[in-house]
Amino acid sequence: MKQYLLAVYSDEAAPMSDEQIQASFKAVDEFNGQLQASGNWVFAGGLHPIADATVVRAQGGKVVITDGPFAETKEQIGGFWVIQAQDLDAALELAAKGSEACGWPVEVRPFQDVPEA
Amino acid sequence: MPASTDGSAAERAELAFRESSGRAVATLARLFGDIDLAEEAVQEAFAVAVERWPRDGVPPNPGGWITTTARNKALDRLRRETSRLDKETEAHSLLAARGEPEPREAGEVRDDQLRLIFTCCHPALAPEARIALTLRLIAGLQTPEIARAFLVPEPTIAQRLVRAKKKIRDAGIPYRVPRAEELPDRLPFVLAVLYLVFNEGYAASAGDGLTRGELCAEAVRLCRLLAGLMPDEPEVAGLLALLLLTEARRAARTAPDGSLVLLADQDRSRWDRLMIAEGQRIVRECLRRNQPGPYQLQAAIAAVHSSAATSAETDWAQVLALYDQLLAIAPTPVVALNRAVAVAELDGPGAALPLVDELDLGEYHLFHATRAELLRRLGRLDEATAAYDAALARTANEAEREFLRSRRPSLFSGPSDRPASGPPGDC
Numbered sequence: 069m070k071q072y073l074l075a076v077y078s079d080e081a082a083p084m085s086d087e088q089i090q091a092s093f094k095a096v097d098e099f100n101g102q103l104q105a106s107g108n109w110v111f112a113g114g115l116h117p118i119a120d121a122t123v124v125r126a127q128g129g130k131v132v133i134t135d136g137p138f139a140e141t142k143e144q145i146g147g148f149w150v151i152q153a154q155d156l157d158a159a160l161e162l163a164a165k166g167s168e169a170c171g172w173p174v175e176v177r178p179f180q181d182v183p184e185a
Numbered sequence: 186m187p188a189s190t191d192g193s194a195a196e197r198a199e200l201a202f203r204e205s206s207g208r209a210v211a212t213l214a215r216l217f218g219d220i221d222l223a224e225e226a227v228q229e230a231f232a233v234a235v236e237r238w239p240r241d242g243v244p245p246n247p248g249g250w251i252t253t254t255a256r257n258k259a260l261d262r263l264r265r266e267t268s269r270l271d272k273e274t275e276a277h278s279l280l281a282a283r284g285e286p287e288p289r290e291a292g293e294v295r296d297d298q299l300r301l302i303f304t305c306c307h308p309a310l311a312p313e314a315r316i317a318l319t320l321r322l323i324a325g326l327q328t329p330e331i332a333r334a335f336l337v338p339e340p341t342i343a344q345r346l347v348r349a350k351k352k353i354r355d356a357g358i359p360y361r362v363p364r365a366e367e368l369p370d371r372l373p374f375v376l377a378v379l380y381l382v383f384n385e386g387y388a389a390s391a392g393d394g395l396t397r398g399e400l401c402a403e404a405v406r407l408c409r410l411l412a413g414l415m416p417d418e419p420e421v422a423g424l425l426a427l428l429l430l431t432e433a434r435r436a437a438r439t440a441p442d443g444s445l446v447l448l449a450d451q452d453r454s455r456w457d458r459l460m461i462a463e464g465q466r467i468v469r470e471c472l473r474r475n476q477p478g479p480y481q482l483q484a485a486i487a488a489v490h491s492s493a494a495t496s497a498e499t500d501w502a503q504v505l506a507l508y509d510q511l512l513a514i515a516p517t518p519v520v521a522l523n524r525a526v527a528v529a530e531l532d533g534p535g536a537a538l539p540l541v542d543e544l545d546l547g548e549y550h551l552f553h554a555t556r557a558e559l560l561r562r563l564g565r566l567d568e569a570t571a572a573y574d575a576a577l578a579r580t581a582n583e584a585e586r587e588f589l590r591s592r593r594p595s596l597f598s599g600p601s602d603r604p605a606s607g608p609p610g611d612c
Contacts, residue, residue, distance in 0.1 A: 070357045155359035156309060178356045 069152040071179040072159040078146030078172045095169035114147035198238035205248035206325035209255050211297035226259035299414050300360040306375040307358050314349035315378050324403050334400045376424050379408045419474050422467050423481030429464035430487035433457040445588040449496040461491045482511040501530040518544045534562040550579035566594045
């Protein structure tokens with residue numbers, strides 16, 4: 069089994085309506101349940117908006133702390149799943165379900181090493 | 186060193202290698218689960234073959250010889266690399282269980298090749314990487330050959346291949362034939378690669394030569410292979426028919442001076458009758474199956490053109506009816522543009538021009554070339570000249586540029602007395 073990060077890219081400037089948010093929470097909950105039942109689940113989480121982000125740069129004992137996200141881009145990571153899957157095709161199939169559930173594009177990134185289960 | 190090198194034997198060795206290397210890479214990729222290793226081992230086998238075959242003759246079963254030699258090279262390599270010890274053990278047990286990889290069940294070889302084709306054409310790879318991988322691993326072309334064919338520097342192709350193979354390995358792109366329910370999504374990517382390889386050869390996007398025939402021949406060969414591997418897929422047959430019927434016209438498509446000759450002006454005696462017969466036979470089989478798709482319909486259109494003894498005898502009503510069907514299942518502006526050309530032949534340029542003008546194809550040179558031709562036929566020469574200039578600004582192919590310049594009305598000589606014919610998109 070390989071592990072993959074499924075990163076959700078959302079546009080905070082295009083907020084969803086309350087009904088959309090409720091519907092997406094419900095769909096994501098159901099998807100999480102499916103991941104756990106199928107054994108693909110490793111970890112997942114939703115993130116607070118970039119207004120709450122802080123960047124830390126440390127080099128040679130000197131620490132610089134700045135407010136805000138690392139990159140000022142339109143689309144930011146809004147949440148993620150870490151899954152285990154047989155291969156990329158299996159990961160892409162799950163990513164498609166995740167994208168459908170949360171309503172945003174999902175980037176699939178393989179992990180470098182799979183920790184021993 | 187051999188005492189003398191027999192040129193024809195060397196050529197035979199190279200041809201035999203190209204014919205079988207794709208099979209060998211596919212089989213080794215399955216045995217070792219590692220495309221790089223498979224490819225390097227087959228390259229090593231090739232090095233042995235080019236040294237031995239011209240001297241000793243091509244073995245009776247070159248494919249089996251290459252697979253066996255490459256397998257042994259791969260095992261040697263694994264023994265040298267202790268970090269791959271687990272793979273070696275795995276490979277040994279696999280080989281022990283299977284015995285010699287040749288001769289094997291035809292079905293198994295078929296599955297190996299299909300698996301690798303679908304891996305090379307995986308949608309998670311960049312489109313240009315899919316093309317390079319398919320030509321390298323399935324068609325057995327060398328990196329410099331691919332670079333020359335696409336007029337791209339060799340290191341660019343080499344880098345594309347390295348990156349694509351790294352992604353296959355690191356992201357875990359599987360070696361497997363998609364399940365039946367996945368095929369409708371995945372097969373079009375494979376067909377698109379073959380179509381693009383052919384197109385790049387047929388209408389080279391830059392450079393002096395109008396066609397780079399080797400790419401066309403490779404695309405036909407790969408499509409024939411795929412049609413043999415997937416005999417029940419009508420769109421694979423449709424693409425093969427389309428490529429054959431188009432390739433059949435290639436010789437007639439350029440004049441001795443290298444300039445472009447339109448379909449209407451081509452010397453039809455120079456069309457390849459055997460290829461046309463095969464293409465038409467496949468189109469008839471597709472019609473009987475009655476599961477139409479975009480490639481089958483394009484092939485049917487090409488078949489109508491190929492059965493007209495002269496341009497004037499073209500059954501344009503049939504062509505238009507097929508374009509109507511094609512537009513219904515593939516509603517793209519390029520299909521609409523080609524349909525408009527058929528409308529011009531049936532109902533005149535005045536009926537076709539409004540259909541062209543509404544298309545959003547401003548960056549496509551054949552859009553401007555088609556408009557230019559229709560405007561010219563309508564006698565609107567200033568507008569035609571501007572449209573020819575717009576087309577010229579959007580193609581780097583010298584033969585096409587020369588053609589467009591020759592059609593562009595001269596400000597001094599008035600209307601051209603050349604016979605009006607279809608735009609270059611239709612040749």
